[in-house]
Amino acid sequence: MPVKKKTLRLNMLAMFIAIILLQTSIPLIGYIPIGPLEITIIPMTVVVATVLLGTVDGAIIGGVWGFTTFVRAFVWPTSPLAAIVFVNPLISVIPRIMIGVVAGVAYTYLRKHLKSQAASISISAVLGSLTNTILVLGLIYLFYKAKAPQLYQINIKELLPYLLGVVGTNGVPEAIFSGIVTPLIAIPVKKIFDRTNH
Amino acid sequence: MSNFLFGRYLPGNSWVHRMSPQSKLMLCFFFVIVIFFANNVWTYATLSLLLIVVVLMSGVSIGYFLKGIRPLIWLIIFTVLLQILFSSGGHVYWHFGPFSVSDLSLINGGFIFVRFLLIIMISTVLTLTTTPLAIADGVQTVLKPLKKFHFPVDTLALMLSIALRFVPTLMDEMETILNAQRSRGVDFGSGSLRHRIQAAVPLLVPLFTGAINHAENLSTAMEARGFTDSEHRSKYRVYKWQTKDTISWGVFLLVGILVLFLRNN
Numbered sequence: 439m440p441v442k443k444k445t446l447r448l449n450m451l452a453m454f455i456a457i458i459l460l461q462t463s464i465p466l467i468g469y470i471p472i473g474p475l476e477i478t479i480i481p482m483t484v485v486v487a488t489v490l491l492g493t494v495d496g497a498i499i500g501g502v503w504g505f506t507t508f509v510r511a512f513v514w515p516t517s518p519l520a521a522i523v524f525v526n527p528l529i530s531v532i533p534r535i536m537i538g539v540v541a542g543v544a545y546t547y548l549r550k551h552l553k554s555q556a557a558s559i560s561i562s563a564v565l566g567s568l569t570n571t572i573l574v575l576g577l578i579y580l581f582y583k584a585k586a587p588q589l590y591q592i593n594i595k596e597l598l599p600y601l602l603g604v605v606g607t608n609g610v611p612e613a614i615f616s617g618i619v620t621p622l623i624a625i626p627v628k629k630i631f632d633r634t635n636h
Numbered sequence: 637m638s639n640f641l642f643g644r645y646l647p648g649n650s651w652v653h654r655m656s657p658q659s660k661l662m663l664c665f666f667f668v669i670v671i672f673f674a675n676n677v678w679t680y681a682t683l684s685l686l687l688i689v690v691v692l693m694s695g696v697s698i699g700y701f702l703k704g705i706r707p708l709i710w711l712i713i714f715t716v717l718l719q720i721l722f723s724s725g726g727h728v729y730w731h732f733g734p735f736s737v738s739d740l741s742l743i744n745g746g747f748i749f750v751r752f753l754l755i756i757m758i759s760t761v762l763t764l765t766t767t768p769l770a771i772a773d774g775v776q777t778v779l780k781p782l783k784k785f786h787f788p789v790d791t792l793a794l795m796l797s798i799a800l801r802f803v804p805t806l807m808d809e810m811e812t813i814l815n816a817q818r819s820r821g822v823d824f825g826s827g828s829l830r831h832r833i834q835a836a837v838p839l840l841v842p843l844f845t846g847a848i849n850h851a852e853n854l855s856t857a858m859e860a861r862g863f864t865d866s867e868h869r870s871k872y873r874v875y876k877w878q879t880k881d882t883i884s885w886g887v888f889l890l891v892g893i894l895v896l897f898l899r900n901n
Contacts (some may be wrong), residue, residue, distance in 0.1 A: 441865075446860050448791060448866070449851035452798035457847055459803050466824065467810065467829065467839060470832050481835065486844065512668060513759035514708065521715050521752075527703045615833065622837045627844040 447491070454487045454499045456630045462506050470615070477612040481570050484534070485563045485616065486624045490631050493542025497535050506532030523578055533573035541566030556621040563620035564613050571609030575602055644704070644763045650695030652765045653878060657774030659881040660762055663888050667758050670892045671751055678898040680750050686891045687757055696764050705753070712752045720745040768800040773875060794866040802850060806843065813842045842883045 461468030461480050471477050480503055488496025508531055511524035524530040541562040548558035561582065582598060647653075654662070667683075672682050691701065720741045728738045766774070776793030783789050814824070817838055824835050 441863075442855070442859060445857040445863060446851065449797055449798065449858075450848070452795045453802060453806075453847035453851045455795060455799035456802040456806055457843065459799060460806050464810070466814075467843070470836065479840075495871070512755050513656075514756070515711060516780075521711070527897045528639065543895070619833055619836055619840075622833075623840050623844065624840050627848065630845045631848050634848060 447495070450491055451495055454483070454491075454495075457483055458499060458503050458506065462510065463505070477608055477615055479615065479619070481537050481567045481612065482563060482616050482620050482623070484537045485559070485566045485620050486627060488538050488542045488566070489545055489559055489562070489624045491626060493539060493546065496538030496542045498538070500534040500536070501531060502539035504531035507531075507534065519618060523574075526577075527572060529574060529577045529581065532572045533577065536569050536573055537566040539631050540569040556625060559621040559624050560617045562615040567613040567616040570610065571605060571612065575605050575609075578602070578605070644760075646700065646764050648695050650693060650765070652690065652694040652761060654878075655880050655884060656839065656875040656877055657766050657770040658777035658875065659877065659885065660766055661771065661774040663782045663884060664758055664762050666888055666892065670888075670895050671754055673895055673899055674751075675747075676898070676900050679895045680754075682891060682898065683754055686888070687754055690761055691757065691789055694765050696761075700764060701757060701760055704764075705756060708752075708756065712749065715752070716749050718747045719748050726878055731866050732894065756862055764815060769797055769805075770873075770875070772796040772800055773871075777875070788866075790866045790869070794869070798854070802847075805850070806847060809846050810839075810843060811866070813839060838881055 458480065461483060468480055469478050483495060484500045484503060485598050489500040493497075496529045507520070507524050511530060515521035515524075544565045545558055545562040548561055549555070552558045552561075579598070579602070671683060674683055691698065720737060727740070728736050730737045762771070770836070771900075772793055775796060776789060779787070779792070780791045817835075822835050822838065823831075824839075
């Protein structure tokens with residue numbers, strides 16, 4: 439890769455990391471409370487990064503978010519759920535990386551087969567967001583069925599329906615929100631991005 | 637604002653301040669791992685004692701620590717209550733449906749409370765005495781062994797420092813965008829899902845485009861100064877391993893062994 443491209447990529451990734459850090463620390467732009475639920479819009483940022491920079495970089499940005507979630511679960515948990523569940527690095531990091539991977543693969547495929555850019559971004563965003571929810575749910579289920587060693591010895595079996603309920607009810611509006619908002623943001627931003635890149 | 641990394645650093649010249657960031661980072665990590673092994677009153681007491689010594693040596697007044705814990709207190713209490721109500725075993729005092737309170741669950745609840753406090757306090761010591769940039773530097777040193785596996789440690793560290801450098805900048809821009817939209821009558825605090833979506837778009841598009849412009853400008857500036865790769869860079873501040881770090885590691889290791897000794901098997 440030429441040096442100019444490499445430097446630009448480094449800085450783009452750095453800016454997206456900065457946005458992720460900002461979104462995890464300022465509720466207003468990271469989380470949107472709707473009624474009793476609080477849905478996160480960070481998967482949307484990961485999908486925008488994937489659309490602009492490609493699958494690998496999207497996965498990196500997702501990984502950064504996952505790692506932030508992991509560290510925060512110890513030092514600054516956002517909810518009891520986070521304190522119980524996200525202290526397991528596999529649950530906090532892998533689903534986030536997969537957002538970038540799934541959205542990236544879906545977007546590359548759809549771009550070839552669909553005419554509308556908005557539709558391909560929208561579908562990739564929904565898939566990315568659902569990947570996160572399903573993987574978090576699935577991994578919680580797997581780990582706590584098997585009674586893995588835990589930081590807080592809570593009887594997860596009793597709590598499992600509650601945990602799954604919380605994550606599930608957040609997941610659906612999250613996917614809808616991602617599907618609607620991501621193309622609205624990614625398309626104008628991509629225009630500017632392509633202009634600076636050529 | 638729930639901020640766990642930025643704007644918390646307090647300049648100072650204490651023992652903890654002058655330690656190298658990489659060993660502070662690793663000691664923090666080590667402490668959390670040791671907490672995993674604590675399972676009775678003696679082990680928790682030992683760790684609490686060590687924490688008190690660390691807090692005293694950081695030279696930061698206790699008020700800052702309490703201020704850091706206050707926003708989290710309800711969350712901690714809620715998690716402890718979950719633990720008390722949902723754990724089983726021991727002599728049951730009270731139960732209703734799936735909930736029960738026993739002597740064992742009360743003791744475990746107390747331990748979890750202490751655990752939370754210990755982890756939050758030790759990480760607060762780190763962020764109060766170390767700048768985010770120094771932490772990024774520490775991460776680079778800690779991850780250095782991964783270089784053997786061709787993991788781009790230096791690039792990652794550079795990326796992290798640039799990101800940390802730009803968080804306050806983006807935060808300021810965010811504030812400007814928010815005010816600009818508010819002055820046009822956008823209400824960010826309430827409304828239906830439709831309203832929220834309509835409010836989010838004019839907020840995020842300028843934020844993203846601003847970030848892209850920063851990346852572009854910074855790349856040009858870096859190239860103009862002859863930046864080629866992140867591996868052969870020199871540093872303005874070099875953090876060296878000092879006697880202080882060795883002594884601190886000695887104390888932490890001793891406490892770790894003591895905890896292994898004191899825990900119930």
